[in-house]
Amino acid sequence: xxGYRLYFGKKVIWFFVTLAVAxxxxxxxxxxxxxxxxxxxxxxxxxxxxxxSGVQAIYEQYTELFGTNxxxxxxxxxxxxxxxxxxxxxxxxxxxxxxxxVLRSSIFWTLGLQLPAILVGWILGNALGALAxxxxxxxxxxxxxxxxxxxxxxxFGMAVILLVFFAVSLRWFPTSGGYGFDLIPNLSxxxxxxxxxxxxxxxxxxxxxxxxxxxxxxxxMSIYELNADYVKYSRFMGIKDNKxxxxxxxxxxxxxxxxxxxxxxxxxxxxxxxEVIFSYPGLGSTILxxxxxxxxxxxxxxxxxxTIMVLTANFGVELLYGFLDPRIKAAQAD
Amino acid sequence: MKHMLRQVFRSGKFVTGFVIFMAIMLTVxxxxxxxxxxxxxxxxxxxxxxPGIYVNVFDSVSSPAYTIMLDDAAAKRxxxxxxxxxxxxxxxxxxxxxxxxxxIDIANTESLLGLWVxxxxxxxxxxxxxxxxRNYYIRLNKSLQVLLSTEGVTLxxxxxxxxxxxxxxxxxxxxxxNVREVANVxxxxxxxxxxxxxxxxxxxxATAVSLRIGFVAGIIATFIGxxxxxxxxxxxxxxxxxxxxxxxxxxxxxxxxxxxxxxxSIGQERRGPFVIAVVIGLTxxxxxxxxxxxxxxxxxxxxxxxxxxxxxxxxxxIISRDILPYIxxxxxxxxxxxxxxxxxxxxxLSVLGLGPRTTxxxxxxxxxxxxxxxxxxxxxxxxxxxxxxLVIALIAFSLxxxxxxxxxxxxxxxxx
Numbered sequence: 001x002x003g004y005r006l007y008f009g010k011k012v013i014w015f016f017v018t019l020a021v022a023x024x025x026x027x028x029x030x031x032x033x034x035x036x037x038x039x040x041x042x043x044x045x046x047x048x049x050x051x052x053s054g055v056q057a058i059y060e061q062y063t064e065l066f067g068t069n070x071x072x073x074x075x076x077x078x079x080x081x082x083x084x085x086x087x088x089x090x091x092x093x094x095x096x097x098x099x100x101x102v103l104r105s106s107i108f109w110t111l112g113l114q115l116p117a118i119l120v121g122w123i124l125g126n127a128l129g130a131l132a133x134x135x136x137x138x139x140x141x142x143x144x145x146x147x148x149x150x151x152x153x154x155x156f157g158m159a160v161i162l163l164v165f166f167a168v169s170l171r172w173f174p175t176s177g178g179y180g181f182d183l184i185p186n187l188s189x190x191x192x193x194x195x196x197x198x199x200x201x202x203x204x205x206x207x208x209x210x211x212x213x214x215x216x217x218x219x220x221m222s223i224y225e226l227n228a229d230y231v232k233y234s235r236f237m238g239i240k241d242n243k244x245x246x247x248x249x250x251x252x253x254x255x256x257x258x259x260x261x262x263x264x265x266x267x268x269x270x271x272x273x274x275e276v277i278f279s280y281p282g283l284g285s286t287i288l289x290x291x292x293x294x295x296x297x298x299x300x301x302x303x304x305x306x307t308i309m310v311l312t313a314n315f316g317v318e319l320l321y322g323f324l325d326p327r328i329k330a331a332q333a334d
Numbered sequence: 335m336k337h338m339l340r341q342v343f344r345s346g347k348f349v350t351g352f353v354i355f356m357a358i359m360l361t362v363x364x365x366x367x368x369x370x371x372x373x374x375x376x377x378x379x380x381x382x383x384x385p386g387i388y389v390n391v392f393d394s395v396s397s398p399a400y401t402i403m404l405d406d407a408a409a410k411r412x413x414x415x416x417x418x419x420x421x422x423x424x425x426x427x428x429x430x431x432x433x434x435x436x437x438i439d440i441a442n443t444e445s446l447l448g449l450w451v452x453x454x455x456x457x458x459x460x461x462x463x464x465x466x467x468r469n470y471y472i473r474l475n476k477s478l479q480v481l482l483s484t485e486g487v488t489l490x491x492x493x494x495x496x497x498x499x500x501x502x503x504x505x506x507x508x509x510x511x512n513v514r515e516v517a518n519v520x521x522x523x524x525x526x527x528x529x530x531x532x533x534x535x536x537x538x539x540a541t542a543v544s545l546r547i548g549f550v551a552g553i554i555a556t557f558i559g560x561x562x563x564x565x566x567x568x569x570x571x572x573x574x575x576x577x578x579x580x581x582x583x584x585x586x587x588x589x590x591x592x593x594x595x596x597x598x599s600i601g602q603e604r605r606g607p608f609v610i611a612v613v614i615g616l617t618x619x620x621x622x623x624x625x626x627x628x629x630x631x632x633x634x635x636x637x638x639x640x641x642x643x644x645x646x647x648x649x650x651x652i653i654s655r656d657i658l659p660y661i662x663x664x665x666x667x668x669x670x671x672x673x674x675x676x677x678x679x680x681x682x683l684s685v686l687g688l689g690p691r692t693t694x695x696x697x698x699x700x701x702x703x704x705x706x707x708x709x710x711x712x713x714x715x716x717x718x719x720x721x722x723x724l725v726i727a728l729i730a731f732s733l734x735x736x737x738x739x740x741x742x743x744x745x746x747x748x749x750x
Contacts, residue, residue: 160711164714
């Protein structure tokens with residue numbers, strides 16, 4: 001058990017360190033920017049107001065609200081304590097809703113969309129890449145440029161193309177939203193069907209983009225492994241091709257899992273923008289409304305939540321990797 | 335060096351990517367020399383004019399007219415007037431008036447028109463037809479009759495003194511003007527956008543700005559990554575520990591999220607294309623740093639480096655002479671990827687409304703953002719968004735191809 005305990009212990013510590021840094025960054029980055037954020041917000045709100053005492057009152061209220069009249073360490077303690085309680089204050093653009101309330105309704109959609117899409121894309125991409133490396137020839141010659149082209153498309157570009165083709169031209173799928181605009185979320189069959197129908201285009205646009213990048217990576221990895229000495233040795237020993245291929249792909253898979261953990265952040269970023277195209281009611285659209293409404297508390301909380309989600313997913317992949325990598329199992333036997 | 339370049343240019347993938355990228359670069363450089371309009375000048379009143387050749391109506395009336403007798407002119411005129419909805423409406427009326435559905439072919443203008451002329455009767459009462467429908471058919475019939483008549487259209491100008499209309503000429507259905515003799519003809523190959531700007535001119539200038547953003551972001555990111563990677567890989571020890579710690583942190587903390595937070599905090603006024611490029615560069619150096627470090631560590635204890643150390647060369651000399659040449663190809667590849675990632679990051683930021691705030695220059699992301707805000711994709715105005723996506727994809731594709739090609743040259747294991 002020692003190997004596992006060491007590995008998982010390290011990963012848990014690392015998870016909390018990254019989490020702490022994410023909190024610090026989320027707190028300090030906006031405060032590092034030149035200018036007084038409260039003054040900027042107030043000047044935006046007070047546009048066209050001629051009453052100076054009114055502007056002054058707004059300024060003071062916001063200073064109180066954001067706590068900028070306290071010292072920086074004091075603010076940080078307050079911020080962390082509130083964040084841990086799930087209290088991110090009120091949303092400016094969707095007042096009187098609280099930020100936590102806004103996030104609670106959108107996290108579910110983002111998780112439900114991105115997690116399966118990235119997983120399915122990753123699995124399909126790896127399968128295709130491995131096949132290309134094994135078969136080479138024409139399949140490879142076609143697959144590589146095609147995957148390269150699809151992985152070059154920005155996620156929002158793929159989203160727009162699918163949207164225009166399947167929703168606007170063919171009218172097979174709805175153009176926007178997470179469910180029919182005339183429905184209220186409940187557990188009825190019509191609602192669930194509506195959710196499924198609205199899910200398809202965002203889901204497949206993310207899957208296609210993910211497939212491209214993963215296929216290229218897996219292809220390179222598998223080619224490396226197929227040329228490795230142990231493969232040649234196994235061939236000389238007369239081990240069947242099927243068996244060798246299984247060894248090769250297990251070895252090629254491991255770096256791909258690490259790759260998934262490391263690429264999660266980039267993928268989520270692109271996927272958030274794709275959500276915007278479909279007006280999917282997830283965190284991406286929340287960011288858009290927050291940006292349009294100059295809603296600082298909402299932006300700050302959303303970026304923090306996304307970071308935490310990515311870190312957690314990353315942590316999960318690392319744990320899984322611990323079980324899959326034979327070297328960690330070998331360390332346990334020592 | 336020369337040998338290496340020759341090898342790289344022998345790779346089909348690299349050359350394809352290079353040609354596409356150079357074609358884009360050359361277009362960006364040459365196009366503004368030929369067409370000197372300001373890329374963001376608003377020329378169209380109204381939104382989303384479709385692509386095509388725009389001929390000035392006023393000028394074409396006063397241009398010399400040529401009479402050309404063409405048999406199918408009238409048919410074409412009618413076919414152009416009748417859109418799909420009109421054809422469907424005619425079919426409905428005919429069916430209502432008792433014509434067999436099988437006889438009607440709405441795609442065949444001639445037979446449809448024949449049926450219409452023979453059967454239409456404005457006084458006939460078709461069951462289920464509202465008054466609005468009846469008026470629509472009367473209007474449709476009138477406009478068809480104008481088109482069918484062989485009489486010309488009279489042109490008139492109002493007399494400034496009396497205000498009465500005075501005939502100035504007639505336009506016969508058989509009259510033509512030569513486009514080359516019309517004073518004002520404007521080609522809009524990609525139509526206009528939601529503000530009424532020429533999309534092609536705007537697109538070219540936006541591509542230039544986006545490429546600039548990509549270059550600035552890529553160079554900053556590669557420079558930071560290279561320096562950190564070299565220092566941490568070569569020095570080792572506590573310096574390496576600290577830099578590796580920071581690198582590993584920023585690899586898992588999503589850079590795009592930091593980008594969103596920073597761009598928002600900078601505030602609208604200060605967010606120019608250059609600032610955005612710098613911010614993108616500052617948030618995307620991690621991969622380069624990590625990879626350079628790994629390469630330097632494997633080079634650090636090579637014989638030639640040790641020999642250099644024994645000869646008493648300075649650290650700068652060792653790094654620049656004995657280590658850099660070995661990782662140069664890798665750094666160039668990283669730079670290429672960073673440029674394409676930078677362009678993509680700008681586009682994504684802009685779609686979220688956090689792109690450069692500028693009224694003088696467009697970027698690819700901003701064009702996309704405007705098209706999306708004005709619902710070009712829902713309204714079917716493909717020329718406002720599709721060329722933008724295509725250009726982004728082509729830039730990224732060409733750079734990725736160059737990268738893959740170089741990868742195959744420098745990693746013999748990957749060669750076909």
